[in-house]
Amino acid sequence: xxxxxxxxxxxxxxxxxxxxxxxxxxxxxxxxxxxxxxxxxxxxxxxxxxxxxxxxxxxxxxxxxxxxxxxxxxxxxxxxxxxxxxxxxxxxxxxxxxxxxxxxxxxxxxxxxxxxxxxxxxxxxxxxxxxxxxxxxxxxxxxxxxxxxxxxxxxxxxxxxxxxxxxxxxxxxxxxxxxxxxxxxxxxxxxxxxxxxxxxxxxxxxxxxxxxxxxxxxxxxxxxxxxxxxxxxxxxxxxxxxx
Amino acid sequence: xxxxxxxxxxxxxxxxxxxxxxxxxxxxxxxxxxxxxxxxxxxxxxxxxxxxxxxxxxxxxxxxxxxxxxxxxxxxxxxxxxxxxxxxxxxxxxxxxxxxxxxxxxxxxxxxxxxxxxxxxxxxxxxxxxxxxxxxxxxxxxxxxxxxxxxxxxxxxxxxxxxxxxxxxxxxxxxxxxxxxxxxxxxxxxxxxxxxxxxxxxxxxxxxxxxxxxxxxxxxxxxxxxxxxxxxxxxxxxxxxxxxxxxxxxxxxxxxxxxxxxxxxxxxxxxxxxxxxxxxxxxxxxxxxxxxxxxxxxxxxxxxxxxxxxxxxxxxxxxxxxxxxxxxxxxxxxxxxxxxxxxxxxxxxxxxxxxxxxxxxxxxxxxxxxxxxxxxxxxxxxxxxx
Numbered sequence: 360x361x362x363x364x365x366x367x368x369x370x371x372x373x374x375x376x377x378x379x380x381x382x383x384x385x386x387x388x389x390x391x392x393x394x395x396x397x398x399x400x401x402x403x404x405x406x407x408x409x410x411x412x413x414x415x416x417x418x419x420x421x422x423x424x425x426x427x428x429x430x431x432x433x434x435x436x437x438x439x440x441x442x443x444x445x446x447x448x449x450x451x452x453x454x455x456x457x458x459x460x461x462x463x464x465x466x467x468x469x470x471x472x473x474x475x476x477x478x479x480x481x482x483x484x485x486x487x488x489x490x491x492x493x494x495x496x497x498x499x500x501x502x503x504x505x506x507x508x509x510x511x512x513x514x515x516x517x518x519x520x521x522x523x524x525x526x527x528x529x530x531x532x533x534x535x536x537x538x539x540x541x542x543x544x545x546x547x548x549x550x551x552x553x554x555x556x557x558x559x560x561x562x563x564x565x566x567x568x569x570x571x572x573x574x575x576x577x578x579x580x581x582x583x584x585x586x587x588x589x590x591x592x593x594x595x596x597x598x599x600x601x602x
Numbered sequence: 603x604x605x606x607x608x609x610x611x612x613x614x615x616x617x618x619x620x621x622x623x624x625x626x627x628x629x630x631x632x633x634x635x636x637x638x639x640x641x642x643x644x645x646x647x648x649x650x651x652x653x654x655x656x657x658x659x660x661x662x663x664x665x666x667x668x669x670x671x672x673x674x675x676x677x678x679x680x681x682x683x684x685x686x687x688x689x690x691x692x693x694x695x696x697x698x699x700x701x702x703x704x705x706x707x708x709x710x711x712x713x714x715x716x717x718x719x720x721x722x723x724x725x726x727x728x729x730x731x732x733x734x735x736x737x738x739x740x741x742x743x744x745x746x747x748x749x750x751x752x753x754x755x756x757x758x759x760x761x762x763x764x765x766x767x768x769x770x771x772x773x774x775x776x777x778x779x780x781x782x783x784x785x786x787x788x789x790x791x792x793x794x795x796x797x798x799x800x801x802x803x804x805x806x807x808x809x810x811x812x813x814x815x816x817x818x819x820x821x822x823x824x825x826x827x828x829x830x831x832x833x834x835x836x837x838x839x840x841x842x843x844x845x846x847x848x849x850x851x852x853x854x855x856x857x858x859x860x861x862x863x864x865x866x867x868x869x870x871x872x873x874x875x876x877x878x879x880x881x882x883x884x885x886x887x888x889x890x891x892x893x894x895x896x897x898x899x900x901x902x903x904x905x906x907x908x909x910x911x912x913x914x915x916x917x918x919x920x921x922x923x924x925x926x927x928x929x930x931x932x933x934x935x936x937x938x939x940x941x942x943x944x945x946x947x948x949x950x951x952x953x954x955x956x957x958x959x960x961x962x963x964x965x966x967x968x969x970x971x972x973x974x975x976x977x978x979x980x981x982x983x984x985x986x987x988x
Contacts, residue, residue, distance in 0.1 A: 418948060439952070446950025457945040459868075461875035466867065471949050479861035518949075 368427075369394040369558050370415055370526055375424030375434075377410050384410040386581045387424070392526070397549050397559045399572035407581035408562035409530050415560065416449050416528045417441040429525070446475050450519035450527040450557075452548075454534035456511035458503040458518075464490060464510075465499040468517045475522060489517040493547055509540040516544065520551055526558040533568065545571045615679065615933060619672050620708045622926055626665045627712030627754045629919050633658045633912070634750040635720045642737025657821075661916055664890075664923035665754065666761035669705045671883060671927040673762035675934035676701050698766045706759030713751040720747070784848045784878070792844035796977070799838025803981055806830040824900055824986060831985045838981050842974040843889055847881025849970045850874075857966060865955055868946070869962035876935050880967065883924070883931045888975035890924040896982035 370392040377385040384407045392398050392415075402408050413419035415426060417433050418441075426433040428444065436444065445451075450471075458467045468486035473479070490496045493513040503511050512535060519527055529548060533541035545561075549571045552559040561572060569575045576583055612620070637658060641651040677684045677697075687697060724736045733739070806828065817826040851874045858870030894917040901913075946956055 442947075442950050442952055444950075445948065451948060457941065457948075459871075459942055459945060461871040462867070466871070470864065470867075473864045473867070474949060474951050474955070479863075 399569040402578035406578040450524035452532040454531040456515040623708035624712035627709040631713035631716035639737035642740040643734040668923040669758040670761040670765035678937040702763035705762040706755040709758035710755040795841025803834030843885035846885035851877035868959040892978035
């Protein structure tokens with residue numbers, strides 16, 4: 360049986376269980392994500408962060424439990440339905456840039472828009488704008504192999520944000536970066552999410568980075584041990600006011 | 603013993619590679635032992651034995667070529683196996699030896715089976731029609747068959763050892779993609795050779811041309827031709843083979859021209875990206891098929907001098923090995939592109955879109971194969987028409 364999700368939760372999961380080859384990665388995790396918030400999911404390697412993000416972002420089917428997006432069920436969707444949801448509503452940044460190697464930076468950023476059926480001109484204009492916003496517009500005509508890792512990762516962020524998805528999932532997006540580049544990337548990501556009212560789900564193994572989030576959920580061995588605690592500050596406060 | 607442990611984890615692709623190598627090696631070993639048998643039966647003083655051994659060279663080269671391409675594809679196909687062996691302490695040299703040894707073992711298997719058949723048949727089992735081929739009734743010098751049969755594992759193993767990719771690519775790290783662009787000198791050289799060879803042949807074929815006073819005799823009952831025609835054909839074929847990679851890259855670029863939809867963009871850019879890897883096996887396949895088809899056309903033409911089954915068997919072997927090499931390269935490319943496919947699926951690209959992009963890509967690659975192979979075949983037919 361399924362209870363209707365709370366109205367202010369854009370994404371909502373209850374009791375999800377997921378195993379990889381018999382190894383339980385998630386054991387009955389329940390989580391609610393509010394519209395427009397920045398939620399950090401923390402935990403060590405192997406705690407199930409990536410699996411949780413995969414299940415929430417309609418990449419992995421859940422073994423049992425429920426996932427709801429915008430008051431409609433995700434766990435019952437067909438593969439085509441999940442593809443459409445990912446294409447039209449979700450953005451994803453992984454710990455590796457995973458750019459398409461033979462496409463230029465601009466084509467990479469325009470690709471999700473093209474896949475969603477946007478016009479060529481609109482897609483490329485949006486791609487150019489996002490590359491500029493992420494300070495990598497001079498890389499637009501280069502292929503990923505010619506770029507630095509930090510530039511590639513920013514292009515991956517631009518690719519996730521360009522279609523203006525409802526929810527952006529970032530799975531340890533700063534893993535390959537140095538400290539400086541790491542802070543910069545997270546500032547850009549969170550400020551873009553806040554200014555465009557996107558919901559951001561940020562998985563990180565670094566508890567220090569949770570300061571960029573409005574709220575933190577800790578995962579331990581595929582479980583959420585304590586109820587999620589709101590950080591003592593208003594969610595609407597601009598996190599980048601100091602920059 | 604170690605190899606047999608590894609074989610337990612084999613999948614269909616690995617088993618196919620093993621069996622195909624063994625089968626090709628068995629056929630080539632058959633060619634070699636037949637040459638030996640004829641050399642034993644021929645009366646002393648005949649000089650056809652060398653020619654017969656030379657006939658084995660293309661077949662030997664084909665087996666080596668397939669072994670090389672298969673060895674190169676192996677680490678990409680089984681990254682977890684490479685990672686496991688590396689973690690267990692196998693260095694780059696040992697991995698190279700393992701892969702080369704596997705292919706050498708397959709070659710040895712095939713040639714030993716043929717040797718056994720050869721020895722059994724020699725034992726008065728074969729009828730009198732086969733007697734001269736097997737050297738029946740003449741004592742067999744022990745070293746000869748062993749040397750001939752040992753040649754195959756040696757060629758296969760060496761070709762595989764040379765072709766195994768360098769260390770960093772072995773250990774499952776992200777493989778750096780080779781530069782996409784072909785240098786201008788390569789493109790110009792290839793184009794000049796193709797055009798120059800074609801013009802030379804067309805000039806020699808002009809109706810007013812006088813007959814060559816010293817015609818060259820071609821093997822396998824292909825008749826006579828002139829040195830100019832043969833030179834023109836060889837130059838143009840080499841040029842067309844060199845041009846295959848740049849043509850793939852160029853067609854890919856043309857495919858993604860203008861304002862491409864995702865399908866055309868992915869197909870075109872993808873083709874440009876794999877042009878360098880796919881170019882060489884495709885060029886070898888185009889050349890082989892062109893030569894085989896031209897020869898077959900000549901053989902089946904009315905009034906053609908009959909040939910034995912040997913050239914036909916050789917043609918079949920060459921085609922099989924070159925087709926298998928292209929397939930091995932395709933599996934290598936597919937394995938290397940697995941992360942890209944995963945990314946595109948995660949972005950919400952439908953499998954249908956990816957499939958149709960791949961279909962478009964392979965259709966254009968097929969066009970390039972037709973173009974270069976067609977040129978080689980047409981010029982070859984022209985050369986034989988004299």
